[in-house]
Amino acid sequence: MKKITKYVLIVAALIVALIIGLYLYSFFSKKVEVSNFKGYYGELAKQCEQKSSYNCCIASVRAMTNGNYKLSENNTCENGFKPNMLMCIDSFKWCEPITK
Numbered sequence: 001m002k003k004i005t006k007y008v009l010i011v012a013a014l015i016v017a018l019i020i021g022l023y024l025y026s027f028f029s030k031k032v033e034v035s036n037f038k039g040y041y042g043e044l045a046k047q048c049e050q051k052s053s054y055n056c057c058i059a060s061v062r063a064m065t066n067g068n069y070k071l072s073e074n075n076t077c078e079n080g081f082k083p084n085m086l087m088c089i090d091s092f093k094w095c096e097p098i099t100k
Contacts, residue, residue, distance in 0.1 A: 030054060041065045044092060056088035069094040 030049060037045040041061055048057035063069070063086065072083040077095035085093040 033058060037061060037065065040070075044071070048090070051090040053088060053090040056086060057090040057092065059088075060086045060091040060094075064092060064094045067094075067096055069096050071095075 034042070034045040034049060041064060044064070045058060045061045048054050048061060051057040064071075069084075072093040072095050075083055075093060077083055080098055081095040082098050083093050084096050085091040
């Protein structure tokens, strides 16, 4: 009986250590990803850390960075631009050129 209890405790400790390790990995990988963005987009990426859907938010920052797009102000854009966003809850909205 003592051997079984010992093994159960060891397995439980390993599971707890694994859960803690996965949490720390997730936390630090987000920090590294956010730190890869610089300037304007870095500030937007920092805001993603507080969002419930981090992956959605950071994907929208990536899209904005790739196109060098800026945030849409109050869902409006200058002439020749249109608002765009990813179809997920925490996406930023940005302005991109209207293409014909």
